[in-house]
Amino acid sequence: MTQTASTTDALVTKGLGVSYNKFVALADVDLNIRENSVHSIIGPNGAGKTTLFHALTGRVRPSSGKITLGGRDITNLSDNERVRRGIARSFQVTSLFPDLSVHENLRLAAQGRTPWQALAMWRRAESNHEAMATVDEMLARLSLTRVATRAAGELAHGQQRRLEVGMAMAARPRVILMDEPTSGMGIDDIETMKDLIQGLASDHTVLFIEHNMGIVMNISDTVTVLRLGRKLVEGPPAMVRDDPEVKKAYLGNMITGDIA
Amino acid sequence: MLINKPFFQFGLVVLTVLALPFFLRSGIMASEILIYGMVVAASNLLLGYTGLLSFGQGIFFGTGSYLAGIVLTRTGVPVGLMLPMAAVLGTVIATLVGGLSIRRQGVYFVMLTLAFSQLFYFLAYTFSDLTGGDNGLLDVPRPMLNGEQLVDPWSYYAYVGVCFVLVFAAMLLVTQSTFGRTLIAVRENEERAAAIGFPVRVFKIAAFAISGAVTAFAGALHAMLIGVAPLSSIEYHTSEIILVMTIIGGSSSLYASVLGASFYLLMADTLSSIWPRWLLLLGLVLVVVALFLQKGLWGLVEKIYALLTHNRIPPEVEPSDLGTDTTAKGE
Structure with a gap:
C-alpha cells in the first residue's frame, strides 16, 4: 500500500x-x-x-x-x-503499434501529450528532446532498454503488457x-x-x-x-x-x- | 533498409530524371512518367502512410488541370503563379472531400470518395461554360522561359523534372517528420493513436490536404504537357488508374510510386500499339501483384536487394528468446 x-x-x-x-x-x-x-x-x-x-x-x-x-x-x-x-489509459487487450519499434511506440505516446506539435511537417521526430528523454526513462523503468529497437509485435507477452502500461506512463x-x-x-x-x-x-x-x-x-x-x-x-x-x-x-x- | 532511406530515395529520384532521356524517345512520355510519379506518390501518402484508400485522387488531378486551363487561356496570370494556385485549390478541395469522407471508416469511407469522384465529374460536365464540358479546354500554353515558350517536349521535360525533384524532396521531408511518423501510427493502430492523445481526424485531413496539393499541382503540369484540360482528367477512370499505379508500385516507400507510374505508362504505351485489348494483360498483372506481390514492384526490389547484400529479413524470433529478459523480473 x-x-x-x-x-x-x-x-x-x-x-x-x-x-x-x-x-x-x-x-x-x-x-x-x-x-x-x-x-x-x-x-x-x-x-x-x-x-x-x-x-x-x-x-x-x-x-x-x-x-x-x-x-x-x-x-x-x-x-x-x-x-x-x-488522463492516460492502457488496454485490456494489448493495443500497440506492432510493426513499429518499442522506442517508437513510447516516443509516439510521449508526443501524444502535445499532439498539435506533431502537425509540423518540417520538424524531425527526434527533435522533441523532452519526448526522447521520456522514452529513455520509460525504457529503463520498464526494463525494455535491451529490446528498444525490436518491433513491439515481436516481444514476449509479459513485455508487451509492460509496454502497454508504459504507453500510458509516457504521457506523464x-x-x-x-x-x-x-x-x-x-x-x-x-x-x-x-x-x-x-x-x-x-x-x-x-x-x-x-x-x-x-x-x-x-x-x-x-x-x-x-x-x-x-x-x-x-x-x-x-x-x-x-x-x-x-x-x-x-x-x-x-x-x-x-x-x- | 538502405534503399528506403530518404537520401537514397532522393538519389533515385534525381537519377530517374537524368536517366529517362537516355531510355525514352518521347519527351511527352518521359514528362508524363514524372507527372504521374508525383500523383501516385501523393496517393501513396494516403494509402501507404495513413491507410486510406482514396478513389478521389482524380478530383484533385482534374482540379489542377482545369485551373491551368482556365487561368492560362482566360487571364494573364503567369505559370509561376498559376502552379501555386493549383496547389492551394487542390488543398482546399481535398480538405473538403477528405474532411467529409473520413467521417466514416472502411468501406463507407471508400464509397464516399467514390461518390465525390462522380459528383465532381458531373459538376465539370454540367458547368461547361467554365470547363468546356465534353471538349475540355483547348490550347493550354506551355510555360515561358527567357521569353521563349517550351514547345520542345524535352525542354518542357526539364521544367517538369525540376518541379518533380522539388516536390519529391518536400514529400520525403513530410514522411520523415513527426507528422509523417504520426500518420504511420494512425495506419498501424488508429484506436491506440487516439488513446495516446492524437486527434486522428485532423491528421487524416492534413494528409488529404497535402495529397490534394501535390495532385492538383501535377494536374496543372499535365494540362500544359498535352495542351488540353480534358474532361477525362476528372473522370472516375483517372482515380482508378492512379490507384492501380499505387498498388502495382507498392507502398513501403515513396519511390515505389515512381516505379508504379513508370511501369503502368510504359506498359500501356508498348502494349497498346501491339494489341488493342492490352487492358486484359493489365488485369493479369494486377492479379499477379494482388496474389503474389502484395508489396508491389518495390517489394520485389527490396527482396532482390536483401538477397544481394545477404541482408535477409531476420527470421521470426522465438518468444522464449526474448522472454529471458532477466532484468525485468522484480527484485
Whole structure:
C-alpha cells in the first residue's frame, strides 16, 4: 500500500450514469479517487466495470452525471482531449503499434501529450528532446532498454503488457486508467506488473479494473465494488473482503487473495 | 533498409530524371512518367502512410488541370503563379472531400470518395461554360522561359523534372517528420493513436490536404504537357488508374510510386500499339501483384536487394528468446 496517499481528489464522478438505449449499464456512481492512491474497481461480470472505464476515458459519453479532473469538468471532452488534461489509459487487450519499434511506440505516446506539435511537417521526430528523454526513462523503468529497437509485435507477452502500461506512463499523466493490466499474464510477469503498478502511485493516481484478487487486495488503497451498474461497497481492501454483501454478489466466486 | 532511406530515395529520384532521356524517345512520355510519379506518390501518402484508400485522387488531378486551363487561356496570370494556385485549390478541395469522407471508416469511407469522384465529374460536365464540358479546354500554353515558350517536349521535360525533384524532396521531408511518423501510427493502430492523445481526424485531413496539393499541382503540369484540360482528367477512370499505379508500385516507400507510374505508362504505351485489348494483360498483372506481390514492384526490389547484400529479413524470433529478459523480473 502507498504510505502517504494525500487527501485531495484527483478524479471525481458525481451521479455518473451510462445508458445504451433503454438498458442502464451504469447508474448513480459517485467516485472520489484520491491523488496518488491506487484505486481498484471490481465486480462480477456485467457489473458495469468496462462501461465505467469507457466513461472515464471519454470513449463513451455519460448519459447523466459529471466527471471532474482536479476540480475541472471534463464530462464533455473527447478521449484525446482528456489525454492533454492528464488522463492516460492502457488496454485490456494489448493495443500497440506492432510493426513499429518499442522506442517508437513510447516516443509516439510521449508526443501524444502535445499532439498539435506533431502537425509540423518540417520538424524531425527526434527533435522533441523532452519526448526522447521520456522514452529513455520509460525504457529503463520498464526494463525494455535491451529490446528498444525490436518491433513491439515481436516481444514476449509479459513485455508487451509492460509496454502497454508504459504507453500510458509516457504521457506523464496525472491519472492512469488500466483495464485489467495482468490479463493473460504468467505468475512471474504478474509479480513484475504488481511492483510496477505499486511504483506508479508515487507520481500518478492509479485506477484499475482487475480480476486477479491477489493483486487487488494487495496493492489497492481503496476498492470499489460494482454490481448491476451501481456501487455496492467501497473501502479499504480488508473491509471489502469481509463484507457480506460483496460475498453474496460474487456467489461462490470466493474472494481469496492475501492481504500483505 | 538502405534503399528506403530518404537520401537514397532522393538519389533515385534525381537519377530517374537524368536517366529517362537516355531510355525514352518521347519527351511527352518521359514528362508524363514524372507527372504521374508525383500523383501516385501523393496517393501513396494516403494509402501507404495513413491507410486510406482514396478513389478521389482524380478530383484533385482534374482540379489542377482545369485551373491551368482556365487561368492560362482566360487571364494573364503567369505559370509561376498559376502552379501555386493549383496547389492551394487542390488543398482546399481535398480538405473538403477528405474532411467529409473520413467521417466514416472502411468501406463507407471508400464509397464516399467514390461518390465525390462522380459528383465532381458531373459538376465539370454540367458547368461547361467554365470547363468546356465534353471538349475540355483547348490550347493550354506551355510555360515561358527567357521569353521563349517550351514547345520542345524535352525542354518542357526539364521544367517538369525540376518541379518533380522539388516536390519529391518536400514529400520525403513530410514522411520523415513527426507528422509523417504520426500518420504511420494512425495506419498501424488508429484506436491506440487516439488513446495516446492524437486527434486522428485532423491528421487524416492534413494528409488529404497535402495529397490534394501535390495532385492538383501535377494536374496543372499535365494540362500544359498535352495542351488540353480534358474532361477525362476528372473522370472516375483517372482515380482508378492512379490507384492501380499505387498498388502495382507498392507502398513501403515513396519511390515505389515512381516505379508504379513508370511501369503502368510504359506498359500501356508498348502494349497498346501491339494489341488493342492490352487492358486484359493489365488485369493479369494486377492479379499477379494482388496474389503474389502484395508489396508491389518495390517489394520485389527490396527482396532482390536483401538477397544481394545477404541482408535477409531476420527470421521470426522465438518468444522464449526474448522472454529471458532477466532484468525485468522484480527484485
